[in-house]
Amino acid sequence: MEQCNQPERRDWAAWHDAYDDPGSALARRLRTVQQRLREAVDAAPPGRIRAISLCAGQGRDLIGALRDHPRRDDLVGRLVELDPANVRLAGRAARDAGLKRVSAVVGDASRTDAYAGAVPADVVMVCGVFGNIRDADIERTIGLLPQLCAPGAFVVWTRNRKAPDITPRIRGWFAEHDFEECWISPPEERAFGVGVHRFTGTPQPFRPGVRMFTFVGYDVLRNGSPWPT
Numbered sequence: 001m002e003q004c005n006q007p008e009r010r011d012w013a014a015w016h017d018a019y020d021d022p023g024s025a026l027a028r029r030l031r032t033v034q035q036r037l038r039e040a041v042d043a044a045p046p047g048r049i050r051a052i053s054l055c056a057g058q059g060r061d062l063i064g065a066l067r068d069h070p071r072r073d074d075l076v077g078r079l080v081e082l083d084p085a086n087v088r089l090a091g092r093a094a095r096d097a098g099l100k101r102v103s104a105v106v107g108d109a110s111r112t113d114a115y116a117g118a119v120p121a122d123v124v125m126v127c128g129v130f131g132n133i134r135d136a137d138i139e140r141t142i143g144l145l146p147q148l149c150a151p152g153a154f155v156v157w158t159r160n161r162k163a164p165d166i167t168p169r170i171r172g173w174f175a176e177h178d179f180e181e182c183w184i185s186p187p188e189e190r191a192f193g194v195g196v197h198r199f200t201g202t203p204q205p206f207r208p209g210v211r212m213f214t215f216v217g218y219d220v221l222r223n224g225s226p227w228p229t
C-alpha cells in the first residue's frame, strides 16, 4: 500500500486517549461533532445514507453518534485510516454498535482512490485533519470535495482556533466551492473549531489518483520542521 506522503511518527492510537477524559477539550469537541453529525443525518432524505470519514482514527465520532440513531440502518459508511491499530478498533466498535454497513479500512485518506465505490457521499467527515495539513492543502482539499459529495451533502469538519485562527479562511474556501454554512462553533470556544457545511453546487466527476493533501502532523507544523524529535 502506498503510504502517506511523509513519514508520520506520532502514536495516533494513543492520541485518542484524551477522549476518555470527559473534561478534555478533545472530548468536548467530540460531543460537538457527534451532535452536529446526528443533526445532519436527521436532515438526510429517506433512503440510503452514504458516509465517508477522512483520517477516521478510531471512528469515535461517527460510530458514537449514530449507534442509537433512528436512521442507523440506512447508513453505509467507509472510514479511511492509515494506522492499522486504529482501524481494528474502529472496525470492532462499528460491529459492536451493530452498524453492519460501516467498514473501517486501512488506506491513505489523502488520495481520492480511497473513496472509490463509496462516493458520492451524503456525509463527509473531515475531523482532525485541517490542523495537521498546510493551509494550501486545506484549500485544495475543500476544492476537491465536490468530487466526493452528493448533492446536499453535509461536511462536518474541525480545526483548532490557535492564533492565527484560520477558521474564517476555511469558511471562505467552503463558500467559494458552493458550500453553504450550516453551523460554526462559537469563537469563545478557543480550544477547537467545528463547522458544518452543506454542498449546494453540482457534483464534480470523481477522479481517482488525485492527492488532496499531505498529512504533515500538527506538531511538525508547529515546529516548522518536517522531522520532529
Ligand SMILES: C[S@@+](CC[C@H](N)C(=O)[O-])C[C@H]1O[C@@H](n2cnc3c(N)ncnc32)[C@H](O)[C@@H]1O
Pocket (backbone or CB within 6 Å): 003, 004, 005, 008, 012, 013, 015, 054, 055, 056, 057, 058, 059, 060, 061, 080, 081, 082, 083, 086, 107, 108, 109, 110, 127, 128, 129, 215
Ligand atoms: C488527529 S487524528 C483524528 C482522528 C479522527 N478523525 C478523530 O477526529 O477522532 C488523525 C488521524 O489521521 C490518521 N492519518 C494520518 N495520515 C493519514 C493518511 N494519509 N490517511 C489516513 N489516515 C491518516 C492518523 O493515524 C490519525 O488516526
